[in-house]
Amino acid sequence: MPVLIEHIYEIVVAIVITVLLGTGALIIMAVARRQRRESYFRRIDDLRQRYGPVIASMLSQKLEYERGRDVLKGISGVDRDYVLEQLCLEKKPTPDQVPILRRLCEDLGLVRLWQQRLSGQLGIASIRDTLASPEGILHRVGRLHFLLRAKAADNLGIIQHRASWPLLVKALEDPHPDVQAVAVRSLAAIQEPASFGPLVERLHAVILKPSTRLSLRSIKTALISFPLKQAVGLIPSLTHAHRRIRFLATDIIREMVERQAAWDEDFVLDAQVFPAELGNIFLGQLCFDENPDVRARSAPVISFLADPRSTPVLLTLLEDAQWFVRLHAVRALAKRKFLSQAPQVAQRLTDPHWMVREAAARTLLVFGRVGSDQLAGHFLATQDRYSQEQIADEIQRAGLVPNMLAQYATEAEGSEGKVIEQLVQMGKTSYVVSVLQTTSDQRLRRKFLMNFGRYLDPQIRGWVQQVATEETDPNLRTLAQTVIRPATKQGES
Amino acid sequence: MEDWRQIFYHAMNMFNVVIVSYFFMANGMYTILMLVSLGSVWLHNRRLTYQGLDELRESAVTPPATILVPAWNEQDVIVESVRSILRTDYPALEVIVIDDGSTDESMDRLIAAFRLVKMDLIYRPRLATKAVKGFYMNPRIPNLMVISKENGGKPDALNVGINMCRTPYFCTLDADCILERDALLRLMRPIVRSPENTVASGGIVRILNGCEVKDGKVISVKLPKTAVERFQVVEYLRSFLFGRTGWDLLGGTLIVSGAFAVFHRETVLETGGFLHDTVTEDMDLIVQIHRWAAHHQRKIKMVFTSDPVCWTECPAKVPMLGRQRRRWQMGLCQTLWKSSEMLFNSKYGVIGMVSFPFHLYVEAIGSVVEFLGYFMVPLALLFGMVPVPLAVLFIVLSLVYGSFLSVGSVLLEELTYRRYPGLRDLVILLVYAVLENIGYRQMVLLYRVQGVLRFITGFRSWEKVTHVGAG
Numbered sequence: 001m002p003v004l005i006e007h008i009y010e011i012v013v014a015i016v017i018t019v020l021l022g023t024g025a026l027i028i029m030a031v032a033r034r035q036r037r038e039s040y041f042r043r044i045d046d047l048r049q050r051y052g053p054v055i056a057s058m059l060s061q062k063l064e065y066e067r068g069r070d071v072l073k074g075i076s077g078v079d080r081d082y083v084l085e086q087l088c089l090e091k092k093p094t095p096d097q098v099p100i101l102r103r104l105c106e107d108l109g110l111v112r113l114w115q116q117r118l119s120g121q122l123g124i125a126s127i128r129d130t131l132a133s134p135e136g137i138l139h140r141v142g143r144l145h146f147l148l149r150a151k152a153a154d155n156l157g158i159i160q161h162r163a164s165w166p167l168l169v170k171a172l173e174d175p176h177p178d179v180q181a182v183a184v185r186s187l188a189a190i191q192e193p194a195s196f197g198p199l200v201e202r203l204h205a206v207i208l209k210p211s212t213r214l215s216l217r218s219i220k221t222a223l224i225s226f227p228l229k230q231a232v233g234l235i236p237s238l239t240h241a242h243r244r245i246r247f248l249a250t251d252i253i254r255e256m257v258e259r260q261a262a263w264d265e266d267f268v269l270d271a272q273v274f275p276a277e278l279g280n281i282f283l284g285q286l287c288f289d290e291n292p293d294v295r296a297r298s299a300p301v302i303s304f305l306a307d308p309r310s311t312p313v314l315l316t317l318l319e320d321a322q323w324f325v326r327l328h329a330v331r332a333l334a335k336r337k338f339l340s341q342a343p344q345v346a347q348r349l350t351d352p353h354w355m356v357r358e359a360a361a362r363t364l365l366v367f368g369r370v371g372s373d374q375l376a377g378h379f380l381a382t383q384d385r386y387s388q389e390q391i392a393d394e395i396q397r398a399g400l401v402p403n404m405l406a407q408y409a410t411e412a413e414g415s416e417g418k419v420i421e422q423l424v425q426m427g428k429t430s431y432v433v434s435v436l437q438t439t440s441d442q443r444l445r446r447k448f449l450m451n452f453g454r455y456l457d458p459q460i461r462g463w464v465q466q467v468a469t470e471e472t473d474p475n476l477r478t479l480a481q482t483v484i485r486p487a488t489k490q491g492e493s
Numbered sequence: 494m495e496d497w498r499q500i501f502y503h504a505m506n507m508f509n510v511v512i513v514s515y516f517f518m519a520n521g522m523y524t525i526l527m528l529v530s531l532g533s534v535w536l537h538n539r540r541l542t543y544q545g546l547d548e549l550r551e552s553a554v555t556p557p558a559t560i561l562v563p564a565w566n567e568q569d570v571i572v573e574s575v576r577s578i579l580r581t582d583y584p585a586l587e588v589i590v591i592d593d594g595s596t597d598e599s600m601d602r603l604i605a606a607f608r609l610v611k612m613d614l615i616y617r618p619r620l621a622t623k624a625v626k627g628f629y630m631n632p633r634i635p636n637l638m639v640i641s642k643e644n645g646g647k648p649d650a651l652n653v654g655i656n657m658c659r660t661p662y663f664c665t666l667d668a669d670c671i672l673e674r675d676a677l678l679r680l681m682r683p684i685v686r687s688p689e690n691t692v693a694s695g696g697i698v699r700i701l702n703g704c705e706v707k708d709g710k711v712i713s714v715k716l717p718k719t720a721v722e723r724f725q726v727v728e729y730l731r732s733f734l735f736g737r738t739g740w741d742l743l744g745g746t747l748i749v750s751g752a753f754a755v756f757h758r759e760t761v762l763e764t765g766g767f768l769h770d771t772v773t774e775d776m777d778l779i780v781q782i783h784r785w786a787a788h789h790q791r792k793i794k795m796v797f798t799s800d801p802v803c804w805t806e807c808p809a810k811v812p813m814l815g816r817q818r819r820r821w822q823m824g825l826c827q828t829l830w831k832s833s834e835m836l837f838n839s840k841y842g843v844i845g846m847v848s849f850p851f852h853l854y855v856e857a858i859g860s861v862v863e864f865l866g867y868f869m870v871p872l873a874l875l876f877g878m879v880p881v882p883l884a885v886l887f888i889v890l891s892l893v894y895g896s897f898l899s900v901g902s903v904l905l906e907e908l909t910y911r912r913y914p915g916l917r918d919l920v921i922l923l924v925y926a927v928l929e930n931i932g933y934r935q936m937v938l939l940y941r942v943q944g945v946l947r948f949i950t951g952f953r954s955w956e957k958v959t960h961v962g963a964g
Contacts, residue, residue, distance in 0.1 A: 012886045016893055023897040027923050030904045034919050037911065092547060138539070147539050154543035181686065182543050206688070215686045221552040255553045354617070389615050396612040399632025430611035430627065 044086065051075065051087050058104065059097040069107050084108055089158055102159040111161055114152035118167050118179075122148060146176035153179060157186025165192040172202055177213035184214070188222035196233045199223055204237070207244050220248065224255040228273055231256055238281050243291040250286055250297040253278075257301050269304040283309045292322040299325070303332035315344055323353035330356060334363040342367050346374045350387045357387060361394035372400075376415045380422060392428045395419070401431045402439075409444035417451070424452055429459045436463055446476060453483035505873050512866045516887075519855040520894050526739030527901045531908070533742045534734060534799050538909040541800060546678055550584055555685055556661050557585035558677060558755065561654035563647050564590060564668035568597040572606040574668050577709025579637060582674045583681075587636045589654045590668075594644030600629075603639050607631050620652040620766035628657075647751075648767035648774040655766055658758055665775070667752045671701060671711060671804040679801035680755050689794040692757040692782060695749035696801030697733045699912065700726050702809060711804050714912050716921055721814060723925045724933040725807040730922075731902035734799060734909075741797035745848030747783075749795065751775025753803035760785075760793070771831065773824025780832045787840050799909070815940045822860065822944025823952065829853050830948070860941035867935070895930035902926070 054071050057063035075083060088110065093101045105111050116122070122145050138144045153171055156164045168190070171183035184202070187195045203219045206212045223234075237249035257274075261267040269279070282305065286298040299317050302310045317329035330348050333341055345367075348360035364371035379391045395401060401423075408416040423432060436445060445467070453464050461484075468480035549555050560578055564571050571590070578588050592600050603609060609629035616625050623645035630638050642653050651665060662684065664677055676696060684691045702725075703717030717723055733750075740746050751774060761767075764785040767774040779795065786793045808814040829852060836853060838845040870888070873879045903922045906912065913919065 009883065009886070012883065012890060016886060016890050019890065019893045019897050023893065023900050023927070026897070026900045026904045030900070030907045030919060030923060031916075033904075033907050034911075034916055038916070144536075144539075147536075147542075150540070150543045154545070177688075178540060178543070182545070185545050185548055188548075213688055215688045217552075217554045217685050221548065221554045224553055259553060354615070392613070393615050396614065397630065397632065397635070428613040430613050434610045 044083070047075070047083055047087060048090075052090075055087055055104075059093065059100055061100070065100065065103070069104060072104070072108060081110065081113055084110060085155065089155060093158070098160050102161055105155075105159050105161075111156070111159070111164070114155050115164060115167055117148045117152035118156065118164075118171055120145075120149065146174070146179055149174065149176070150178045150182045153182040153186050157182070157189040160190050162190055162192055165190055165195050169195055169198045172198060180214050181218050184218050184222045188225040191226055193226075193230060196223070196226055196230045200233055200237060203248060204240075204245060207242065207248070216248070220252060220255075223252045224259065226256070228256045228260050231278060232275055235278065235281065238278075238286065243289075243294070246286070246289060247291055247293045247297065250294050250301070254297050254300050257304055261304060267304060268306045269301070270306045274305070279305050279307055283307060283313055287313050287317060292320070292325050295320060296322070296325045296328040299328040299332040303335060303338070311338070311341065314338075315341065318344060318348060323351070323356055326351060326356045327353070327359050330359040330363050334359075334366040336367065339367050339370055342371055342374045345371075346378050349375075349378050349391065350382065350384045354386070354390060357390040358394065361391050362398075365394070365398055365400075373415065376419050380415070380418050388422070388426065392423055392426055395423070396428070396431050402435050405432065405435050405439070405444055405448075406441070409441055409447055420448075421452070424455055424457060424460065427457060429457050433459045433463045437466075442473060442476065446479065449476070449479050449483055453480065502876075502878065505869065505876070505878055508865065508869050509873065509879070512862055512869070513887075515855070515859055515862045516891060518851075519859055520898070522851055522855065523735075523898050526743075527735045527898060527905075529742050530735035530738040531901070531905055534738050534905055534909050537738075537799060544682065546675060546682070549678055549682055549685060550582065552584075552685075555584050555681065557587070557659075558583060558662045558664055558681060559587040559589055559654075559658040559660045560664045560666050560672075560677070561651055561658065562588065562590045562666050562668050563593055563650035563654065564595065564599055565593040565644070565647070565650070566595045566597045566599060567668040568595070568599045568602055570669050571599050572602050573709045574670070575603065575607070575637070577671055578666065579634070580674065580709070581672055581677050583677045585660070586677070587658070587660060588638070589657055590637075590639045591650040591654045592639065592641045593646065593650040594623075594642060600639070600641055604629060607634060607637060607639075609637075609639055616656065618653075618656045619762055620656055622649050622653045622656065625653060646769060648769050651774070652766045655758060655761060661758055662755050663758050663761075664755045665751050665753070666803065667805060669806055670698075670752055671706065671709060672753070673711070673802045673804075676753070676801040676803055677755070679798065680753075683796045683798055684755065684757075687794060687796070690757075690792060691794045691796055692760040692786075693746075693749055693779065693795040694755045695737065695746075695795075695797045696753050696803060697799050698729065698750050698752050698803050698805050699733075700729055700807045701804040702807055704804065714914065716913060716918050717807075717809070719809060720925070721811055721933070722807055722809055723921065724929050725814070727899050727903065727922060727926045727929055728937075729807070730906050731899055734905045735902050737797040738799055740848060741795075743843055743847065745843040745851075746795045746797055747779060747844060747848045747852055748776045749779050749797065751778075752805055753801075771824050771827035772820050773828060776824060777828045777831070780828050780835070783841060783844050784832060784835065811936070814937070815943070818937055818940035819944040819947060822857070822941040823948045825852065826857050826945055826948035829857055857945065860938055861945055864938050864942045892930045895934060896927045899926035899929050 051072060054063065054068050058065060058068035072084065072087075077083070088101060088105060088108070102111075138147050149171070153168060156168065165187060168183045168187050171179050174180050174183065184199065187199060199219060199222055202214065203216075203223065206214055206216050206219060231253050234249045234253060237245050238253075240246055240249070257269065260273075282298050282301050286294050287302060289295050289298070295317060299314060302313055314329055314333060317325055318333070320326050320329065326348065330345060333345055338345075342364060345360050345363050348356055351357050351360065361375060364375045367374070375391060375394075379388060382388060395404070404416045404419060407414060408420055411417070420432065423429065436448060439445065449464065449467065452460060455461075464480050464484050468477060468484050471477040471480060560581065562574065562578065567574070575588065575590055590603065592603070608631050610631065611627045611629055614628040616628075623643040626641040626643065628638060628640055638657065640653055640657060642650065655663060662681065664680065666672060680694050680696045684694050700717065700722065701711070702722045703715045704711050705713035705715065716726060737746070737748065754775065756778070760782060761778065764778070764781045768777055768781065771777040782793065782795070785791070808817050829849070832849075835841050835845045835849045837850060841849070870879070870884055874881060874884050900923060903919070903926050906922075907919060913922065
C-alpha cells in the first residue's frame with residue numbers, strides 16, 4: 001500500500017505508539033538492569049565477605065597457601081572465572097604479594113584462561129551463558145572479543161607472569177590498538193629482557209608508519225620502566241638515520257638515568273651500569289647531533305657520566321645556538337659535583353632567553369653558599385635589567401627573602417644588605433615588607449627603618465607609616481616618625 | 494483583505510513546514526546521538542577495566558598540568574576548593590587561582606589559609622589582559638600560586654592564568670566545582686594514550702546539589718530535593734552522556750564545558766586565548782581552535798570522556814536558572830554568528846557539515862521555532878488550517894519523544910556509571926525524565942528565547958548565578 005497524505009493520522013499514531021512503547025521498554029530495561037545489578041552486587045559482596053579475608057590472609061602469608069587455594073577452588077557457577085578474577089585482582093598487589101598471587105592465579109586456572117583469551121582462543125558463548133555471566137555478552141559477540149583479550153593482557157601484567165611474555169609480544173601485533181597498548185604496559189610490568197627489543201621495534205614502527213594506532217607515549221613509558229642495563233638495546237636507535245628515532249632513544253635513556261638517579265644522590269654512570277660504547281655515543285655523537293632536541297636530551301645523561309670529557313662537553317652545550325639546548329645543559333649542571341662550574345653557569349644569567357636565565361639562577365641555588373654568592377654578586381654587578389629581574393624573581397620564589405633579611409639584621413657588612421637594597425631599588429618590596437610586618441625581630445625592623453625607611457617606595461612608606469602610628473615599642477615608633485618626616489617632605493617636593 | 498488572508502495562510506503553512514522539519518531534524522539527530530552513545534559509553538565503561546591509571550600516575554612521560562581556577566567573589570567556597578584541588582591525584586600538578594578583582598574576602602581568606610606572601614614576580618603576557626595587581630605564593634607550597642588582578646571577566650582571568658602557566662597542558666576549573674581525586678588523571682588519559690595530537694579533553698559535569706560533601710570531597714551521591722534541581726540532573730545526563738559522547742564519536746565536538754576541561758596551552762595561545770566577545774568563552778575557544786586548525790591545516794583531535802567527573806552546583810532557584818540559560822543561549826548564538834563561515838564548509842569536515850548546522854538550526858534557532866510553535870499551532874487550529882486531531886497527535890508526539898530521549902539518558906547512566914545508588918533514585922530520575930517535557934522544558938525554552946533576543950539586541954552583560962551551597 002503506498003503511503004499517502006490521507007494516511008498521516010495512521011502514521012503519526014503509529015509513531016506515537018512506537019515511541020511510547022520504546023519509552024516503556026527503556027524504563028523496564030533501566031529498572032530490570034538495576035535489579036539485576038543489585039542482585040549481582042549482593043552476590044559479589046557475599047563472596048567478597050566470604051573469600052576476601054582468605055585471599056588477604058594468603059597474600060599476607062598468615063594463611064597456609066594450600067588451604068586458602070582449596071577454599072577458593074570451592075567457588076563454582078557459570079561466572080566462576082569472572083568472580084575469581086574479581087576477587088583476586090580487586091586490589092593492586094604490593095611487590096611482595098605478586099609471587100603469591102601469580103601462583104594462586106596459576107593454580108586456579110586463571111592464567112591458562114587469560115593466555116587462551118589473549119591468543120584468541122575464544123569460543124562463542126551460548127545464550128544461557130551470555131545471560132548468566134556479566135561477561136557473557138563479550139563472549140557472544142565476536143567484535144567485542146578485543147575487550148577480553150585486552151583484559152587478559154592486563155591481568156597477566158598485574159601478576160607479572162614472566163612465562164607469558166612471548167604471548168604479549170605477539171599481542172603487539174593484535175588488530176585492536178587497545179590490546180596492543182595493554183600488551184605494551186604488561187611487558188613493561190614483567191620486564192623480561194628479551195621483550196625490550198620488540199618494544200624498540202614498535203617504537204620505530206610508530207615513528208616510521210604514521211598509520212600505527214599506538215601512542216608513542218605508551219611505548220616510551222614502557223621502555224623507560226626497564227632497568228638501565230637494557231639501554232644497550234637502544235644503541236641502534238641512537239645511531240639511526242631518522243632524527244626523531246635518535247631523539248626518542250636519547251630521551252628514553254635520559255628518563256631511565258634520571259629515574260635511577262632519583263633513588264641515589266651520588267649516582268654516577270660508570271662502566272658497570274652504562275657500557276663504554278653507550279658513553280662514547282653520548283660524548284662523541286649525540287652531543288654534536290644535528291638535531292638540537294637530541295643535543296638537549298643528551299646533556300642530562302652526560303652530566304652523570306664518570307668520564308673526564310663530560311664537563312667540557314656540557315660547557316660546550318652551555319654555549320649552544322639553540323636556547324633549549326642551553327636550558328637542558330644548565331639544568332644538567334645542577335649538581336654539587338659541578339660546583340667549580342658556577343662562574344660558567346652564572347654567565348647564563350644574562351642569556352637572551354628567560355627560561356635559561358631562570359634555570360641558571362636555580363642551578364646556582366643548588367650549589368649552596370658558593371652558588372648564592374655568585375647569584376648575589378651577579379645581581380649586584382650586572383647592568384642587565386632582564387637578568388636582575390630574573391634573579392629577583394628566583395630569590396622570591398625560592399623563599400630566600402626571610403633568610404636574607406635575618407642575615408642582614410645580624411651582619412654588619414654583608415652582601416645580603418646590598419641585595420635587599422637592590423630589591424628595594426627595583427621596587428620588589430612586597431615580600432620584604434610582608435616579612436617586616438610579621439617578624440618579631442626588633443633589630444631587623446630597626447635596621448631596616450634606619451637604612452631604608454626613607455625610600456619612597458609606596459609599600460615601604462606604608463609600612464613606616466604603620467610603625468609610626470601603631471608600633472607598641474616607643475623607640476621604634478619614634479624612629480619611624482623621624483624617618484617618615486624627611487621622606488614626606490622629599491615626596492612633597 | 495483577501496490578499497492579507499492569503500499571505501497569512503501562506504506564512505502559517507510555511508511555519509508549519511519549518512516546525513515539522515525542526516521536529517524531525519532535532520529528534521532524528523538526538524535519536525542517532527542516543528543510539529551512538531549507548532554503544533560508545535557502554536564500551537568505554539568496559540574499557541575502563543584495563544585503563545591502567547596507576548601506570549599513568551607513575552609514568553615520567555605523563556605531561557605536567559596546571560589547574561586554572563578563575564574566581565570572582567567566591568569567598569564561601571574558594572579555600573575549600575583550593576584545598577580539594579591541591580589533593581588532586583596527578584603526578585606533576587600546579588594550581589593557579591586567579592582572583593578576578595573580587596570585592597569580597599576571597600583574597601584575604603586565601604592569603605590566611607595558605608599563608609601566602611605577596612611577591613613581585615615577572616609577568617610575561619603573551620595574551621593581553623587587564624593589569625595584574627600581585628602574585629601570592631607560599632614557598633612551602635610551590636605548586637600553588639594566587640594571582641590578584643583587576644576585574645576583567647572570566648576569559649580575562651583565564652588568560653592571565655595561561656600567561657603564568659608553565660606546563661604544556663592546563664585544566665580550567667570553576668571555583669565552585671569539586672573535582673574527583675583522579676578526575677584530572679582520567680581527563681589526561683586520552684591525551685597521553687592517543688596517537689593523534691589531542692588539544693582538548695572534556696569530562697562530565699555532574700550536579701552536586703543534594704550530595705554530601707566533606708573536606709572538599711563528595712562522600713555520598715544523592716538526588717537533590719527540589720523539582721527544578723532534579724530536572725537539571727536529567728538534563729545534565731542527557732547533555733553529557735549522550736549529547737557530548739555522541740558528538741565526540743561522530744567527530745563533531747563543538748562544546749567542551751569550561752567548568753572542567755583540559756587544553757593544550759600552546760594551541761590555545763596560538764588561537765589567541767579566551768576571547769571576550771562572547772559570554773560562553775569555552776564554546777568560543779573550541780570553535781576558534783577548529784578554525785585555527787583548518788586554517789593552518791593542522792590535524793588535531795578534541796575528545797570527550799564520560800568517566801572523569803567534576804561536581805558543580807546547579808541553580809536551585811528558577812530565576813538563577815533563567816540567568817544561566819539566557820547566558821548559555823546568548824553565548825551559543827554569539828559564537829555561531831561569529832563563526833558563520835564554518836556553516837556547510839567542507840573544510841571543517843563533520844564540524845562544518847553536520848555539527849555546526851545542527852547547533853545553529855536545532856540548538857540556536859530551534860528554540861525560537863519551538864517557542865513560536867506553541868503560539869502558531871493554536872492559531873492554525875483557530876483558523877482551521879490544521880485538523881484538531883492531527884495537531885493534538887503532533888503535540889503528544891513531541892512530548893512523548895522528549896520523554897523517550899530523557900529516559901534514554903537515564904538508561905545510559907544506568908548501563909554505565911550508576912552514580913545514584915538506590916532503586917528509589919532511579920525511579921525518581923525516570924519520573925522526572927518523563928515529566929521534564931511538561932512545564933520544565935517550556936520554562937527553559939522561554940529563557941533560551943530570551944537569550945536569543947538578547948543576542949539580537951546586543952545585550953552584553955554577564956548575569957552572575959549565585960548558589961545556595963551544596964551538601
